[in-house]
Amino acid sequence: MTPRTVFVIARKELQDVLRDRRTLFFMMLLPIVVMPLLMLGISRFVMQQTVERRARVLPIAVDPAGQTALRALALSWWSAHKLALGVVEARMGVTAIGGFAGLGQLLQPDADTSPDEALVANMAQMLKAEHDLPPEERQLKQDAAALFDLLFRSEFIDPGSLPWGGELAQGVEIPSGLPPALADTRVALAVQEKRIAAALQLPTEALLTLEDAHESTPLHVLYDSSQSLSKEAFERIESFLGAVNRHALRVRLEAQSLPSDFAEPIRLVAANVATDSRKVQAFLGGLLPYMLFAFCFFGALYPALDVTAGEKERFTLETLLLGPVSRLDIALGKFLVVFVAALIAAMLTTTSMALTFTHGILPADLASTFQIEFQPLALLLTGSLVLPVAALYSALLLAVGLYARSFKEAQSYTVPLQFLLVLPMMVSLIPDVEAEAHLAWIPFVNISMLMKELLKGNYLWGFYAITLASTLLLTVAALAWAAWMFRRESVLLRS
Amino acid sequence: MPDPAPLVEARQLAKVYRGRRGKTVEAVRELTFAARAGEVFGLLGPNGAGKTTSLRMLSTVLAPTSGSATIAGHDVVSDPHAVRACIGFLSGNTGLYPRLSPREVLTYFGRLHLMTDEQIAARIELFAGLFGMHEFLDRRCDALSSGMRQKVNIARTALHDPRVLILDEPTVGLDVLASRSIVDFVRRCRDEGRCVLFSTHIMGEVARLCDRLAIIHLGRVQFLGTLDELRARAGADVEEAFVQVLEQAT
Numbered sequence: 001m002t003p004r005t006v007f008v009i010a011r012k013e014l015q016d017v018l019r020d021r022r023t024l025f026f027m028m029l030l031p032i033v034v035m036p037l038l039m040l041g042i043s044r045f046v047m048q049q050t051v052e053r054r055a056r057v058l059p060i061a062v063d064p065a066g067q068t069a070l071r072a073l074a075l076s077w078w079s080a081h082k083l084a085l086g087v088v089e090a091r092m093g094v095t096a097i098g099g100f101a102g103l104g105q106l107l108q109p110d111a112d113t114s115p116d117e118a119l120v121a122n123m124a125q126m127l128k129a130e131h132d133l134p135p136e137e138r139q140l141k142q143d144a145a146a147l148f149d150l151l152f153r154s155e156f157i158d159p160g161s162l163p164w165g166g167e168l169a170q171g172v173e174i175p176s177g178l179p180p181a182l183a184d185t186r187v188a189l190a191v192q193e194k195r196i197a198a199a200l201q202l203p204t205e206a207l208l209t210l211e212d213a214h215e216s217t218p219l220h221v222l223y224d225s226s227q228s229l230s231k232e233a234f235e236r237i238e239s240f241l242g243a244v245n246r247h248a249l250r251v252r253l254e255a256q257s258l259p260s261d262f263a264e265p266i267r268l269v270a271a272n273v274a275t276d277s278r279k280v281q282a283f284l285g286g287l288l289p290y291m292l293f294a295f296c297f298f299g300a301l302y303p304a305l306d307v308t309a310g311e312k313e314r315f316t317l318e319t320l321l322l323g324p325v326s327r328l329d330i331a332l333g334k335f336l337v338v339f340v341a342a343l344i345a346a347m348l349t350t351t352s353m354a355l356t357f358t359h360g361i362l363p364a365d366l367a368s369t370f371q372i373e374f375q376p377l378a379l380l381l382t383g384s385l386v387l388p389v390a391a392l393y394s395a396l397l398l399a400v401g402l403y404a405r406s407f408k409e410a411q412s413y414t415v416p417l418q419f420l421l422v423l424p425m426m427v428s429l430i431p432d433v434e435a436e437a438h439l440a441w442i443p444f445v446n447i448s449m450l451m452k453e454l455l456k457g458n459y460l461w462g463f464y465a466i467t468l469a470s471t472l473l474l475t476v477a478a479l480a481w482a483a484w485m486f487r488r489e490s491v492l493l494r495s
Numbered sequence: 496m497p498d499p500a501p502l503v504e505a506r507q508l509a510k511v512y513r514g515r516r517g518k519t520v521e522a523v524r525e526l527t528f529a530a531r532a533g534e535v536f537g538l539l540g541p542n543g544a545g546k547t548t549s550l551r552m553l554s555t556v557l558a559p560t561s562g563s564a565t566i567a568g569h570d571v572v573s574d575p576h577a578v579r580a581c582i583g584f585l586s587g588n589t590g591l592y593p594r595l596s597p598r599e600v601l602t603y604f605g606r607l608h609l610m611t612d613e614q615i616a617a618r619i620e621l622f623a624g625l626f627g628m629h630e631f632l633d634r635r636c637d638a639l640s641s642g643m644r645q646k647v648n649i650a651r652t653a654l655h656d657p658r659v660l661i662l663d664e665p666t667v668g669l670d671v672l673a674s675r676s677i678v679d680f681v682r683r684c685r686d687e688g689r690c691v692l693f694s695t696h697i698m699g700e701v702a703r704l705c706d707r708l709a710i711i712h713l714g715r716v717q718f719l720g721t722l723d724e725l726r727a728r729a730g731a732d733v734e735e736a737f738v739q740v741l742e743q744a745t
Contacts, residue, residue, distance in 0.1 A: 004609075005607065008603070008607060009607075012592075012599075012603045015595070016594050016595060019594040019595075314592070314593065315588045316589075316590045316591065316592055318556060318584075318586075318589070319584070319590075319604075319651070320607075321556055322554055322555070322556060322582070322584045323579060323604065323607040323608065324576050324577075324579040324580040324607065324608060324609070325576075325607055326576070489556065489557050492556075493551075493556070493557070
């Protein structure tokens with residue numbers, strides 16, 4: 001090997017590939033511009049969808065008696081909790097019109113059927129506001145929000161007004177055990193066709209004596225869990241029922257002179273050692289290996305194919321082979337450039353991901369509260385894994401590019417290679433998979449799992465040693481293979 | 496004056512390609528010839544005769560299956576580096592790096608030949624003057640005409656001042672003007688005392704350039720001698736003589 005020659009070849013290749021638009025796109029533009037835009041776009045879209053779904057007025061079929069019963073249940077709950085709500089209100093520092101009193105105003109039996117929009121908007125904002133409340137007060141606020149959501153973000157429709165006709169789609173059936181009002185085909189059809197999000201059948205008679213009774217009364221709901229809005233409606237009903245049940249249970253226990261925790265023999269008191277910052281860090285640690293190596297692969301892809309299959313296609317390879325340079329020097333010179341491209345793509349991806357997270361996806365006030373600081377040792381060890389993988393990708397792509405007759409043929413070979421080399425990195429995205437010892441022997445999966453643990457601050461030294469050693473071994477084998485390919489005349493002159 | 500020592504010598508050179516299922520193809524069989532300094536030695540033959548394979552073996556791109564060859568005294572198998580350092584190779588389809596300029600291409604190959612940047616700059620200036628390349632020296636190669644590209648290729652072939660030039664059908668696909676620049680280049684090389692191996696199937700070029708020639712067909716040398724000796728076979732017509740040699744071989 002002649003270092004000067006290797007350097008001359010690497011310098012020329014770098015100069016050449018940096019003028020290739022495809023390389024620049026995959027090495028720089030994709031991580032710097034496209035990826036952040038994509039991440040921001042997707043996260044904003046998901047957030048917007050969630051906000052819109054939660055704010056949406058959902059059509060729910062419930063007969064007029066049932067509608068009255070729902071309102072009565074909510075009013076009863078509010079009457080019992082208005083003092084406690086006042087405390088929460090004070091703690092939240094709410095001075096805007098209404099506060100929780102606004103909820104009471106909305107719930108009054110003589111309230112207008114189409115309530116004041118400003119009041120509804122104010123309530124919605126107040127109930128969603130994030131505040132550091134003690135658990136009991138937080139529960140109270142959540143219950144108030146559940147009542148509000150079902151009553152004021154629903155459009156109640158009388159099932160009797162639903163049209164007749166039509167057939168249920170394949171795979172949709174009316175479940176057994178429903179009361180006759182819900183076992184009606186037109187109700188199921190309305191759910192299926194999204195004309196209503198859910199249908200409710202309330203035991204209005206039983207509800208009148210709910211707080212005095214001793215038994216459980218069924219409340220039937222018909223919905224379609226495969227539709228997001230129907231699922232949202234079901235969740236609203238479930239939360240509403242949770243609030244009502246908590247209140248009714250307390251009244252029943254008081255009537256029996258039993259303490260409020262009588263119905264809860266064991267109370268779970270959980271303490272989580274993970275701070276919010278650590279949770280975000282764990283999430284990033286899971287996402288990073290896949291993103292990092294996917295972009296590392298794409299960063300190496302085009303330069304690797306350009307300096308091999310591209311040279312063949314342009315009839316320049318033979319000229320290079322005729323220079324007074326060894327095949328090993330040529331292989332190393334080309335490898336160096338591809339390796340550098342892969343590393344640049346990896347570095348840009350990491351930086352752009354970090355900036356996107358701290359300055360883009362998370363709201364500014366929230367981002368400043370998270371301390372996303374990886375330990376220097378973790379970053380050092382992570383870096384020690386990036387180097388062999390970038391080298392491994394570069395060597396394999398060089399060998400494949402050299403074997404191919406043309407750029408196009410080389411591209412077709414790289415598709416299965418992507419599945420083989422990048423997809424295993426996705427394992428760190430699966431939340432329940434832990435870094436067990438046997439995973440250290442599975443190439444790429446081990447890197448992905450280890451990186452996730454390192455970024456969480458868990459230093460699994462045995463796992464690290466096996467992973468690094470096996471990856472280095474693979475890298476050396478891939479490099480040897482690439483160098484061997486550069487010595488095979490049947491490969492070099494394959495056309 | 497005695498003949499100078501041969502710069503190119505091939506002895507019983509053979510190349511066998513092994514295909515799938517043990518199938519073999521004998522591309523070149525027992526090629527033996529010698530070419531000297533100041534001589535243009537032609538390799539003639541129809542398509543598939545084995546000309547390119549022979550030249551690739553002599554230029555160390557392919558390893559011979561048997562036989563031996565030396566270039567300027569260096570063995571093509573045991574000393575390929577030294578061989579490559581003293582040859583310049585050009586073929587009709589030799590490409591250039593499209594995203595680099597001619598100056599950058601020439602500098603790259605000069606550096607591979609361990610020339611200093613000053614030497615490279617001087618040689619580029621020389622060829623730019625000879626071939627009128629000044630106006631496009633810093634333009635990207637993908638913006639050059641085929642004639643301009645061929646001039647750059649010639650400069651690249653001769654940049655390191657090689658003693659032996661191996662030209663494999665260098666005029667294929669070129670127009671008259673570009674072909675003429677190649678022919679002029681070959682003549683200049685001969686006048687400078689270089690040895691030129693020239694493969695072609697254009698009889699006009701053979702008649703104008705070659706001092707001696709070998710006709711290869713079916714992987715074997717069917718004729719080896721001077722142009723006059725070839726002409727003696729079929730009057731003055733080189734093409735007719737060439738066809739006669741091929742017919743006798745088959």
